[in-house]
Amino acid sequence: xxxxxxxxxxxxxxxxxxxxxxxxxxxxxxxxxxxxxxxxxxxxxxxxxxxxxxxxxxxxxxxxxxxxxxxxxxxxxxxxxxxxxxxxxxxxxxxxxxxxxxxxxxxxxxxxxxxxxxxxxxxxxxxxxxxxxxxxxxxxxxxxxxxxxxxxxxxxxxxxxxxxxxxxxxxxxxxxxxxxxxxxxxxxxxxxxxxxxxxxxxxxxxxxxxxxxxxxxxxxxxxxxxxxxxxxxxxxxxxxxxxxxxxxxxxxxxxxxxxxxxxxxxxxxxxxxxxxxxxxxxxxxxxxxxxxxxxxxxxxxxxxxxxxxxxxxxxxxxxxxxxxxxxxxxxxxxxxxxxxxxxxxxxxxxxxxxxxxxxxxxxxxxxxxxxxxxxxxxxxxxxxxxxxxxxxxxxxxxxxxxxxxxxxxxxxxxxxxxxxxxxxxxxxxxxxxxxxxxxxxxxxxxxxxxxxxxxxxxxxxxxxxxxxxxxxxxxxxxxxxxxxxxxxxxxxxxxxxxxxxxxxxxxxxxxxxxxxxxxxxxxxxxxxxxxxxxxxxxxxxxxxxxxxxx
Ligand code: NAP
Numbered sequence: 001x002x003x004x005x006x007x008x009x010x011x012x013x014x015x016x017x018x019x020x021x022x023x024x025x026x027x028x029x030x031x032x033x034x035x036x037x038x039x040x041x042x043x044x045x046x047x048x049x050x051x052x053x054x055x056x057x058x059x060x061x062x063x064x065x066x067x068x069x070x071x072x073x074x075x076x077x078x079x080x081x082x083x084x085x086x087x088x089x090x091x092x093x094x095x096x097x098x099x100x101x102x103x104x105x106x107x108x109x110x111x112x113x114x115x116x117x118x119x120x121x122x123x124x125x126x127x128x129x130x131x132x133x134x135x136x137x138x139x140x141x142x143x144x145x146x147x148x149x150x151x152x153x154x155x156x157x158x159x160x161x162x163x164x165x166x167x168x169x170x171x172x173x174x175x176x177x178x179x180x181x182x183x184x185x186x187x188x189x190x191x192x193x194x195x196x197x198x199x200x201x202x203x204x205x206x207x208x209x210x211x212x213x214x215x216x217x218x219x220x221x222x223x224x225x226x227x228x229x230x231x232x233x234x235x236x237x238x239x240x241x242x243x244x245x246x247x248x249x250x251x252x253x254x255x256x257x258x259x260x261x262x263x264x265x266x267x268x269x270x271x272x273x274x275x276x277x278x279x280x281x282x283x284x285x286x287x288x289x290x291x292x293x294x295x296x297x298x299x300x301x302x303x304x305x306x307x308x309x310x311x312x313x314x315x316x317x318x319x320x321x322x323x324x325x326x327x328x329x330x331x332x333x334x335x336x337x338x339x340x341x342x343x344x345x346x347x348x349x350x351x352x353x354x355x356x357x358x359x360x361x362x363x364x365x366x367x368x369x370x371x372x373x374x375x376x377x378x379x380x381x382x383x384x385x386x387x388x389x390x391x392x393x394x395x396x397x398x399x400x401x402x403x404x405x406x407x408x409x410x411x412x413x414x415x416x417x418x419x420x421x422x423x424x425x426x427x428x429x430x431x432x433x434x435x436x437x438x439x440x441x442x443x444x445x446x447x448x449x450x451x452x453x454x455x456x457x458x459x460x461x462x463x464x465x466x467x468x469x470x471x472x473x474x475x476x477x478x479x480x481x482x483x484x485x486x487x488x489x490x491x492x493x494x495x496x497x498x499x500x501x502x503x504x505x506x507x508x509x510x511x512x513x514x515x516x517x518x519x520x521x522x523x524x525x526x527x528x529x530x531x532x533x534x535x536x537x538x539x540x541x542x543x544x545x546x547x548x549x550x
Contacts, residue, residue, distance in 0.1 A: 014143075015142065017041040017145050018041045019031075020042070020043050020121070020124070020133065020143055021042055021045075021149045022045055022148075022151060023046060023047075023151040023152045023153060023156075024044050024048075025052060025102070026102065026438070027458070028151035028437075029109070030074065030437070030454050032044055033111065034459070035465075036114075038465055040147075043115075045135075045137055046115055046117050046119065047120045048117065049118050050117065051102050051103060051106045051115065052099045054156070055098040057156075057177045058095060058176065058199070059181070060176040061183075061184075061186070061203050062203050062205065062207075063094065063095035063202060064093065064094045065092050066198065066288065067449045067450065068287065069092060070088070070240055070244075070247050070259055071258065071449055072092075072098065072451060074105065074451060075244075076245070076248070082105065083244060086101060089231060090232060091230050091232060091287075092287075119137045119139045119141075121137055121402050122136050122403065123136045123402060124148050124402055124403070126148075126407060126431060126434075128407050128408075131475040132145060133147070133148040135148065146433060149435050149436075149437060149461070150399055150402070150437070153398065153439055154395045154439050154445045155394055155505075156398035156439075157393040157397030157398045158176075158177045159175075159391045159510060159511055161194075161390055163365060163367065164366070168368065172386075174385075176199045176387055176388065186211040189385055190213045191383060192215045192217060192373050193214060193215065194386065194387065195217065195390045196217075196218040196389070197222055197389060197391055199391070200216065200387075201342075202343075203387060203389060204349050205346050205349040217358045217360050217373070219361045220332075220333065220361065221328070223341075224341045224342070225286070225342055226286045226342075229344055251452050252456075252525075254292060255292050255525060256292035257448040257449035257452030258292050258293075258449050260288070261293050264293075265296060266301075268301075268304075279307075283311075292447075299334065299335075299336050299498050299522065302334075308336075320347050325357060328357055328359055333502045334499075334502060336447075337499045339504075339506070358379075360375060363375040390510075393511045394505040394519055395439065395445075399439060400412060408430075410430055415430060417515075419515035421483055422487070423483045423535075425441060425442040425443030425444075425521060426440055426532070427440075427476070429478050429482075429483045432475040435461045437458055438454050442486070442490045443528070444521040446520035447520065460532050460533075464536065464539075467539065473544040474547050475545045476539075476542050477542060477544075478541055478542050479541055479542065481541075482542070483541075493523040494522055497522055499518055505519075507519070
């Protein structure tokens with residue numbers, strides 16, 4: 001164990017605390033710090049051997065953040081000194097660098113003393129006679145807490161397809177979120193990358209330069225945008241530091257919580273020439289401005305969306321030499337109906353002789369054999385390593401892996417059997433004092449820069465806990481009507497867009513048997529924050545109890 005991983009032995013820890021936090025990625029660390037600011041005691045449980053959350057688990061080749069590093073960290077709301085001290089080396093930080101940042105944060109804030117590592121929370125049961133949660137772990141510990149704060153992330157439970165014959169495979173295989181800690185040596189190896197979402201889009205160009213051959217098993221192409229990553233030098237940092245406040249203010253006002261100018265308006269208000277120039281400008285900037293800084297009706301107007309699709313298909317055709325291959329890589333689903341991956345040489349990788357696209361829409365994977373992958377057209381691809389970049393059982397997956405029971409022993413899994421319900425993406429009727437930070441369905445995580453949203457949700461929860469304390473309340477629980485109205489509001493916004501009709505993890509269609517609903521708010525971060533703030537003005541959507549009225 002390194003010095004940074006030192007932790008207090010479990011038997012020295014409290015078994016009665018104010019709050020239990022599950023997970024220590026960005027959201028868990030933020031909550032731990034906020035709870036401490038309130039003078040509340042907390043225990044956090046972390047399945048990994050260190051902090052980091054998604055950045056601990058996703059250590060696949062090429063793993064890198066798609067958000068600009070200037071806002072992929074905590075703002076001065078968390079700690080102004082830390083913000084001024086940390087320097088990112090690139091526009092988009094790599095996985096090792098984000099992990100180092102979170103480790104540094106945990107050390108700087110002395111958060112490790114509240115964290116028990118290598119431990120999963122297995123159950124959390126609410127007792128309405130005491131207004132407390134009883135939380136148990138796979139380490140055999142039971143902790144009693146007033147507040148239960150899942151901070152398990154929206155993309156946590158890996159989705160490994162049930163492929164026939166996988167057990168016979170003679171090589172190595174991994175899900176991309178369960179790679180070994182030591183880097184694999186891909187030299188001279190033939191690698192199958194199954195899936196073509198944001199993860200695979202990062203892996204393919206990196207392995208193209210390392211492996212003997214990369215087979216990219218592709219079903220429905222994504223809308224990949226150029227990253228235009230670059231190193232950040234001292235001059236860049238001088239500029240960034242001078243404008244930190246403006247950068248964060250801009251991010252908080254942007255639809256996606258990114259440090260970009262907001263939408264320019266509706267596409268119909270611009271001429272064809274102006275539209276082309278706006279697209280080109282965003283394309284040259286690289287990253288997500290094309291999605292979050294161009295037209296407000298991108299996901300609500302089929303006509304506007306088609307302009308994006310036409311623009312993208314032209315770009316793909318210019319990047320991929322073989323026209324047939326370019327077509328196979330061209331998406332047909334509406335732009336931003338799935339998460340646009342940021343690419344760093346993905347399209348051009350297909351111009352190489354050692355990268356092949358295997359079109360599994362045309363001929364599906366039939367089975368894994370001892371030596372590789374066989375598709376339904378009888379072709380066999382001999383490989384040494386298979387990487388399943390097949391995504392996650394998003395949002396509900398990690399929450400429902402814990403046996404969470406609310407009032408009257410009601411299981412969250414039963415309440416959500418036809419799809420999740422909650423109020424504000426934060427709280428659930430029947431589950432008092434449970435606050436889901438960043439992992440609650442219907443929060444805007446799919447379309448929002450993580451830290452922007454995490455800070456807003458963490459501050460909302462903090463204010464709520466203060467409200468409870470100031471008023472002598474022991475518990476808070478959303479009313480059924482407030483929950484129903486919020487879910488309906490989310491559905492109304494979602495149904496006005498082109499998103500729900502597209503199959504992906506956003507709509508739950510990627511996991512067999514999962515209810516198909518759009519899992520995330522898509523009305524933009526500023527509107528979500530407004531709805532949350534309005535709810536906290538009077539807390540009229542909540543019921544409270546105090547000790548005297550248990
Ligand atoms: P994903 O977007 O869900 O993509 C999964 C891929 O696997 C899809 O191409 C899917 O095909 C394919 N697939 C799933 N099941 C399959 C099966 N049984 N057989 C063949 N193919 C199958 O997963 P992801 O790429 O891991 O990305 C998930 C999310 O993580 C992203 O949307 C993003 O939010 C986040 N992420 C972020 C970053 C970053 O910020 N840098 C990087 C990576 C990931 P179909 O589409 O046809 O179903």
